[in-house]
Amino acid sequence: MRDLKIKIKRQTEILGLVLAHSGKYLIYDFEEMFGVNDLTIKRDLQELRSFGIDIHSEGKKGINITSKIPTETLKAIIPQYIGIAVNQSSYDQATNLFISKLGPKSISTLTQLQMCIDQNFQVKMLYQKPEEKIVEERILEPHCIFQGDKHWRLLASHKGSIKQFLLNNIKTIEKLEKKFKPISQKQIDEIFGTSFKCWLGNERYTVRLKFLPPWPDRMKPRQLMEFQKVTEEPDGSIIYETVVNSLNEIASWIVSRGEGVVVLEPESLKKLVIKTAKDVINNYK
Structure with missing residues (x-):
């Protein structure tokens, strides 16, 4: 796992340096910079190309990117890099509050939800609203997990409406053997695109x-x-x-x-x- 993280971090940093300084770097420069051999750097470039990035070494002309990187590719790369590199030295208040509230249960809550999101299964959960003491049962269609206003949150459909739920306030989760049709990434982008902080609503x-x-x-x-x-x-x-x-x-x-x-x-x-x-x-x- 550690080797995989190191590789992803290195490849993303190579990409960032080439974007910032096209043609400046040779394969040899990255060998020296990252302490690896030339075959490793060549494999890194090949893997970046497999993601749809036109990055090539042109000998003495250096390493260049010959076409625009698709937005969807950037959306995949940046969170991955932040998760590996930035979070190692930053203070993640949402995660700290999540762990403080649920302890080891935070892992089971997070993983069960994400697996249902990946497989498009409904979930049944017991949920307590932040301002109330009553615990209620909810049947949800989970769409994505996101961070907002110092908390990890779940975006999900409930009784035909898209709502958000604080992961800290989920008491129990049960996967239901009933699938649902997920909303598109475009719909998710539109929902978050008009959110000034963390409120998700249909008004405009x-x-x-x-x-x-x-x-x-x-x-x-x-x-x-x-x-x-x-x-x-x-x-x-x-x-x-x-x-x-x-x-x-x-x-x-x-x-x-x-x-x-x-x-x-x-x-x-x-x-x-x-x-x-x-x-x-x-x-x-």
């Missing part, structure tokens, strides 16, 4: 915000949403536009920014921001 709200100085310099380089539009104004401000599935999440975020962030639309978001700010002030009266 077009939001326009105005950021006054000094916020424009801070906001222009940032990618808050997958689909967003930023327009610079003559007065030094910027207009930020996006689509979200929850006004509550973005309202709280706007209030937390303080002065200089103005809601242009929708009107319902303006009212919600004002109410949220008043509620915060009332805590100190």
